[in-house]
Amino acid sequence: MPKSNWTVFRGSDAAEPRRVGPGDIVRPWIAAGPFFKDVSTEVFGASMFERPTSNNGEVILRKYLQEACEILSRTPVEGAQVAFLGQTLPYELIRREEPMLAWGRYNRMNSLVGAFLSTRITPDRPGRTRLRFRQHLYNLNLIAVNGQVQFESWGRVNADPRGEQAFEFDLTLKEGENVLTVGAFRLARMTSGSILLEPVDAALTVRPPLRDLPASVDRRAVEKALASVFLPRETFYPQDPLRVACDDPPSLDADLRCEVLRNGKALRSQTRPLKPGEVALGTGADIGDGGCEIRVTLSSSGQTLGERSFEALILTPTPPMRGADRYDERRRYALEHHASGNDIWAQVARCALGNPERIDRDAVWETCYQIRERHDCADFVIQALLRLMYMDRGKDRIDPHVRALIKDTCLGFKYWVDEPGEDVMVTGTENHRMLFHVAEFLAGTLWPTEVFPNSGMNGLQHAAKSRQYMMEWLNQRGRFGFDEWHSNSYYPITVAPILNVLDFVHASENRLRLQARQVLTMAFFNLAADGFRGVFGATHGRTYVRYLKNPDHDGTAGMMWVLFGEGSLHSNAMGTVSLATSAYRPPEVLSDIAADRTTVSLSRQRQGLAPGGSANFIVYRTPDYAMSALQDYTPGALAAQVHPFQITFEDKVVLFFSCPKTAGEGGGLRPDYWSGNGALPRAFGERNVALLLFRHGDLGWMSHAFFERDRFDEVVERGPWVFARKKDAYVGLWSEHGYETGRTGQYAGRELICRADENAWVVEAGRRADWKTFEAFVSKLSTLQPKREDGQISYPSPSVGTLRMGWEGPITLNGQRAQTSKYPLLDSPFGRSEFGSGEMVICHGDEEEELFFNQS
Numbered sequence: 001m002p003k004s005n006w007t008v009f010r011g012s013d014a015a016e017p018r019r020v021g022p023g024d025i026v027r028p029w030i031a032a033g034p035f036f037k038d039v040s041t042e043v044f045g046a047s048m049f050e051r052p053t054s055n056n057g058e059v060i061l062r063k064y065l066q067e068a069c070e071i072l073s074r075t076p077v078e079g080a081q082v083a084f085l086g087q088t089l090p091y092e093l094i095r096r097e098e099p100m101l102a103w104g105r106y107n108r109m110n111s112l113v114g115a116f117l118s119t120r121i122t123p124d125r126p127g128r129t130r131l132r133f134r135q136h137l138y139n140l141n142l143i144a145v146n147g148q149v150q151f152e153s154w155g156r157v158n159a160d161p162r163g164e165q166a167f168e169f170d171l172t173l174k175e176g177e178n179v180l181t182v183g184a185f186r187l188a189r190m191t192s193g194s195i196l197l198e199p200v201d202a203a204l205t206v207r208p209p210l211r212d213l214p215a216s217v218d219r220r221a222v223e224k225a226l227a228s229v230f231l232p233r234e235t236f237y238p239q240d241p242l243r244v245a246c247d248d249p250p251s252l253d254a255d256l257r258c259e260v261l262r263n264g265k266a267l268r269s270q271t272r273p274l275k276p277g278e279v280a281l282g283t284g285a286d287i288g289d290g291g292c293e294i295r296v297t298l299s300s301s302g303q304t305l306g307e308r309s310f311e312a313l314i315l316t317p318t319p320p321m322r323g324a325d326r327y328d329e330r331r332r333y334a335l336e337h338h339a340s341g342n343d344i345w346a347q348v349a350r351c352a353l354g355n356p357e358r359i360d361r362d363a364v365w366e367t368c369y370q371i372r373e374r375h376d377c378a379d380f381v382i383q384a385l386l387r388l389m390y391m392d393r394g395k396d397r398i399d400p401h402v403r404a405l406i407k408d409t410c411l412g413f414k415y416w417v418d419e420p421g422e423d424v425m426v427t428g429t430e431n432h433r434m435l436f437h438v439a440e441f442l443a444g445t446l447w448p449t450e451v452f453p454n455s456g457m458n459g460l461q462h463a464a465k466s467r468q469y470m471m472e473w474l475n476q477r478g479r480f481g482f483d484e485w486h487s488n489s490y491y492p493i494t495v496a497p498i499l500n501v502l503d504f505v506h507a508s509e510n511r512l513r514l515q516a517r518q519v520l521t522m523a524f525f526n527l528a529a530d531g532f533r534g535v536f537g538a539t540h541g542r543t544y545v546r547y548l549k550n551p552d553h554d555g556t557a558g559m560m561w562v563l564f565g566e567g568s569l570h571s572n573a574m575g576t577v578s579l580a581t582s583a584y585r586p587p588e589v590l591s592d593i594a595a596d597r598t599t600v601s602l603s604r605q606r607q608g609l610a611p612g613g614s615a616n617f618i619v620y621r622t623p624d625y626a627m628s629a630l631q632d633y634t635p636g637a638l639a640a641q642v643h644p645f646q647i648t649f650e651d652k653v654v655l656f657f658s659c660p661k662t663a664g665e666g667g668g669l670r671p672d673y674w675s676g677n678g679a680l681p682r683a684f685g686e687r688n689v690a691l692l693l694f695r696h697g698d699l700g701w702m703s704h705a706f707f708e709r710d711r712f713d714e715v716v717e718r719g720p721w722v723f724a725r726k727k728d729a730y731v732g733l734w735s736e737h738g739y740e741t742g743r744t745g746q747y748a749g750r751e752l753i754c755r756a757d758e759n760a761w762v763v764e765a766g767r768r769a770d771w772k773t774f775e776a777f778v779s780k781l782s783t784l785q786p787k788r789e790d791g792q793i794s795y796p797s798p799s800v801g802t803l804r805m806g807w808e809g810p811i812t813l814n815g816q817r818a819q820t821s822k823y824p825l826l827d828s829p830f831g832r833s834e835f836g837s838g839e840m841v842i843c844h845g846d847e848e849e850e851l852f853f854n855q856s
Contacts, residue, residue, distance in 0.1 A: 003698065005198075008755070011095035011744035012227050015219050017207040025099055026119070026131075026180075026197040028208045030091040032082040033103070033115035036191060037064075040109030040373065045422025047110055049138050049188045057187040061112065061140065068114060068183050072144040075179050076118045077209040084114055091118065093208055095744050096663040100699050102136060104192025104668025108375040110424060113191035118181040122205040126175040130200040134166045135184070139193045142183040145171055168200060177207070189376055189424040192668045196699075213305060217252075222298060222306045224250045225274055229296050230749035231310040232278075232710035235550050238285035238316055242268070243278045244294060245749065254305055257297040260287055260312075267292070274298065284314045310746055315552055315570060320534075322565035324591040330562050331580040337569045338577050344384040345573035351388055352581040356397040359388075364402050368409040374423035378413070379435035380574060383496050385410060386442045387578065390504040393446075411452050415440035415462060419455045430483045431494045434473050438497035440466035442504055467512070470501065474515040478522065478853030479838045481607035481825055485541040485615050486526060488548075489555045489641075492575025495523060499582045511855070517584065518851045524586055525842050527560050528594035529603065529830045530619045532626035534566030537648030539617045539630040541608065542641040545665050545675040549706060551652040564594035589847040593830050596844065597623045602687055603828035606821075606835050612637070614835070616823045620687045624729035624767045625649050629685025632811060632820040636695055639677045640670035645690060647765055649726035653711045655733075657681070657692055657761060661699040663745060673747075674706060681761075684811050684820060688765040689797045691805050695758045703759055704742065705733060705752040714774060718782040722752065728768040732781040734795075736760040736788065758807075760793040762786050770799070 005023030014028040039060055047057040064085065071082055080091045094101065094117075103115055123129055133141065133153070141153040151169045171180075184193040213219060228249040236242050244258045258279045260268040268281045281294075294312050298305040318337075321330050332353075339349040342360065344367040350358045367385060371378040385406045392398045414421050416436055426432055443452075444462030451458050457465075484490045501516040530538045535551040547554045552568040558576030561567030563586050569576065603619040616631045630644040638661075646656040661678030662669050671677055679697030683690065694703035709715045712724040722739070723732045733739075737756035742748055754761075764781060771777040786795040792806040801814040811818045825833040826840060833840035838853035 006099060009097055011097050012223055014093055014095040015208060015210055015223050017205060020199060020204045020206050022199055022201055022203065024198065026121070026199065026204065026206055027094075028206065029094045029101070029117045029119045030076065030078050030208055031094050031101075031115060031117045032076070032080075032089050032091045033084070034105070034191075034193065035085040035087045035089065035114045036105060037085040037112045038107075038109065039112050039187060040375070043110040043187060045424065047188045049186050052138070057110070061185065061187050064112060064114070065142070065185070068142065068185065069149060071116055072142060072149060072181050072183050073147040074181075075147065076116075076181065078211040082116060084116075085112065091116075093210065097744065098661065098663045098699070098701055100134060100136065100194050100196040100662065102192065102194035102662040102664050102669055104190070104664065104666060106667030107189050107191055108370065108377050108424075109373065110187060110189055111191045112185070112187045113193060114183065114185045115193055116181060116183050117195060118179065118209065120177045120207045120209055121173065121180050122177045122207075123173045124203045126173055128170050129173050129202045129204075130168060130170050132166065132168045132198045132200050134164060134196040136164055136194040137186065137190070137192055138165055139184045139186045141185075141195075143169075143171065144179075144181045144183075145173065146179050190668055194662075214300065214303065217300060217305060221250045221252045225252050225254065225298055226296070226306050226308045227743045227748070229256070229308060230743070231294055231312060232749060233708055234311065234746075234750070235313045235315055235552065236284040238283065238314070240284050242281040242284060242287060242312070242314075244281065244296060245278050246274070246276055247749070249274050249276060252298075254298045254300045257299065259295045259297075261293045261295055262287075262290060287314045289314050289316055313550065317552060318561055318567065318569045320566050321561075322595060324588050326565065327562075327585065330565060334558065334562050334569055334576055334580045338573050341573065343573065344381050345577040348384050348387055348391075348581060349577050351391055351398065356392065357399075359398060359402060361399070361402060364405060368405055371409050371413055374414055374421070374425055376425050378425055379432060379439055380493060380496075382410065382413060382439045383435065383500055383574070383578070386439060386446070386504070387500060387581065389446060390442070390500075391581070407447070410443045411447065411450060412454055413439070413443070414454050415443070415452075415466070421454060431490045434470070434494060435497050437466045437469040437473065438500055441470060442500060445506065471512060471515065474498075474512075474519050475838070475853055476609070477519045478515065478840075478851065479836050480609050480614075481605070482523075483541065483608035483610040485607035485617075486530060486536065486538045487540050487542040488536045489540075489544050490542050491523060491527075491536075492555045492559055492572040495520065495559065495575045496578040499578045499584060502584055503582050514855070515853065518853060520584055521587060521590070521842070521849065522840060522851060524559075524563055524590055525593070525831065527556060528564060528590040529601070529828060530621070530626075530628070531556075531560055531594065532621060532648045533650060533652070534560050534564070534568065535648050535652055535654070536560065537626055537646050537654060538619050538628040539615070539645065540641075540643040541610070541615060543643045543675050544641070544667060545672055548643065548654065548656060548674055551648075551654060560594075564591055566594070587842070587849045589842055589844050589849050592844045592847060593842075599829060601829045603826065603830070604823045605826055605828075606823035607825070614821075616821050618685050618687075620685070622688075622729075622767055624727065624769070625731075625765055627685065627688060627690065627763075627765055629683055629690045631684055632682060634680055635682035635693070635807065636679050636697060638671070638697070639680045641676045642680060643675065644677070644680060644683050645685070645692060645763075647731060647763070649729050651711070651726070653708070653726050655705060655707055655731065657694075657703060657705050659694045659696060659700050659703045661697070682805065682807055684803070684805055684818060686800045686803065686813055686818070689795075689800045689803065690763040691793060691795060691803050692761045692763070693758070693793065693805065693807055694761070695807065702753050702755045703761065704754070705761070706747075706750070707733075707752045708750045710750075716778050718778065721782050723774075723778045723781070725774045730766040730768075730771065730774055730777045732764045732777070734762040734786060736786070736793065760786065760788070762793075762795050764797055764799065766799070
């Protein structure tokens with residue numbers, strides 16, 4: 001059905017009956033779930049959902065479907081409890097606004113997911129009604145009417161089970177109201193589900209089955225009251241006041257109770273009448289580090305009227321420790337920090353600190369189990385085992401039983417796709433390729449004469465095979481950069497095996513070790529030159545939402561802290577511990593570039609040979625902020641994890657955009673609400689100015705900006721413009737069709753939304769050094785009104801000149817065609833390299849570091 005048939009749906013209207021015509025979307029719903037269960041000990045290898053010609057997992061799935069059918073036979077209402085897969089969850093009203101409701105979780109092994117959605121539908125004409133069902137990935141769907149399953153999608157799968165699925169079917173509806181309940185199930189490593197249901201040839205009235213409220217209470221007022229409550233920020237440092245804001249609530253005789261919960265236990269609570277203002281819940285220090293839930297409950301005369309929950313994080317920042325001369329001090333500090341953990345990298349840190357007797361056998365056993373069962377990311381953790389074995393080589397300080405377990409595990413691993421055996425391991429991405437090749441080489445070198453039982457090859461044969469793959473991978477990075485460019489999630493994952501090569505490959509392999517060192521220096525240069533105050537705030541080829549919205553969790557933050565003394569040790573341990581235990585020392589020029597607080601630099605870069613084409617982008621760094629924009633990269637394309645634009649300010653304040661295709665989050669949804677894009681914008685940046693054109697695409701419903709007002713020092717709104725100041729940095733945002741502050745979900749009060757099918761966002765940043773005052777910046781930009789003529793947006797920037805761009809055709813700057821492709825690998829005040837040349841010069845002042853990847 002054409003998207004033009006869809007009527008606007010607002011989360012604030014989710015409790016209201018809704019008229020749904022042919023081709024419109026059936027909603028609102030109540031939903032229970034998703035429910036998850038680990039079935040990896042029962043289902044091994046690719047399941048029937050990933051390989052439809054197989055029946056792997058069918059027996060297990062059918063067992064749980066019997067339980068699901070009983071749930072589908074019920075007449076659920078909001079608040080009713082559902083027990084499934086060992087979990088109990090209530091039916092909740094779905095206020096999310098995306099056309100296709102989606103849920104999911106990333107797993108390293110096979111798991112089962114199930115979810116139940118229900119609503120009430122009244123047909124204009126009773127009898128047979130045809131509907132169309134769409135979903136992101138292949139799921140089994142059971143659809144019940146009035147307690148009887150009338151349709152199941154078993155066997156209805158497109159040629160590509162990883163792509164969108166769509167099918168039509170008939171339901172028989174009685175006169176009057178019918179109970180419609182959908183169950184969606186998937187058994188696979190990637191457990192996700194989704195639903196978009198449209199009537200094909202009939203009109204329906206849809207009404208969500210809500211909980212009973214006192215006759216004197218208006219449910220619309222309850223919904224408006226819940227929408228008026230939000231969390232001003234998500235991350236709180238110890239000194240920050242933890243608080244909930246209430247903005248413009250309706251007139252409702254109700255109490256507002258705010259609670260801080262951790263593991264189901266209330267740590268703080270405050271109750272007061274519903275009214276505008278903030279509810280104080282102590283400080284971050286009062287709660288202590290860790291995640292928590294902020295639950296908001298509306299009640300009247302002791303009866304609950306409605307609830308809303310937010311996720312929050314209390315975090316103590318890592319203190320800065322700047323200076324190249326403190327590198328060894330930072331290494332030890334990082335190891336002591338991570339040694340207090342309980343994962344396999346904590347064991348590496350303990351061994352490096354001279355405490356091999358403190359290695360936790362259970363942590364090693366769990367890691368070996370993941371590898372032996374061939375779970376996804378086994379190639380990540382085997383790097384830790386190999387680092388332990390090489391660190392202990394010739395010393396025998398590690399418990400002999402632990403060493404024997406590690407050896408047996410490494411000998412039995414499946415090191416590449418040409419070896420036999422089922423698994424659920426991802427192998428084809430840039431980081432995974434190097435991880436597997438390095439693991440094979442180091443294991444083969446460590447046990448050269450041992451026969452590896454899975455392949456039948458000995459260690460020397462494994463080492464010889466993998467060496468050529470490693471060299472090819474390293475040479476490509478040196479000449480063409482990273483396909484997963486500037487990835488704040490996969491840089492640390494990729495760096496760890498390269499450090500293993502540098503540290504543990506025999507000295508006779510001088511060429512291999514040199515290439516490894518040079519690729520590391522190139523990667524760390526990117527962190528130094530394109531990071532800002534410990535945040536890798538550039539465009540990213542791959543990222544995840546937790547790394548974007550909370551830079552303290554940025555996967556590269558730990559490596560940046562060890563390298564340069566700014567960042568956070570609350571990030572990925574893999575890269576941080578590998579670096580802190582490595583013999584690698586960064587050239588001093590990198591530390592000087594990272595510490596530079598005076599240079600205003602514009603860097604143009606081209607990275608990778610990915611199927612979508614090379615990524616051309618800019619990074620503009622000033623002493624007060626940094627901005628990065630991806631230049632005209634596949635506009636309109638679905639991009640699972642591409643991050644096209646960001647501005648980073650002091651104190652780890654960030655601003656970025658996306659065009660989502662789901663309101664859900666997490667690794668099981670790619671793209672999700674913030675990371676990746678359902679449809680990439682056409683974007684162009686020139687120094688401190690950027691223009692982003694968004695089109696929603698098939699399943700989008702808005703473009704939005706991550707904009708935490710509470711983190712800025714000043715915010716001013718002038719018509720379609722909104723301005724913000726963070727210390728001496730300024731930014732102005734203009735939205736062609738205006739904007740609204742989001743009121744639903746986790747980001748209520750912290751995002752700017754535009755629902756227009758096509759919208760232009762203009763971004764201009766500035767500094768006190770250029771404008772003298774924030775008031776002058778606001779006054780000037782607020783008089784400027786970008787215009788759309790003949791499909792082109794034109795913006796007369798006072799700093800770079802007139803930018804003009806449409807969805808197609810050339811992008812112009814001051815009337816001249818702007819270059820958006822075929823950039824050098826690096827063109828920056830801090831370095832230069834021609835794309836494909838294999839040569840790079842890194843410089844700062846009189847310092848130079850030369851890298852040559854073409855040496856024989």
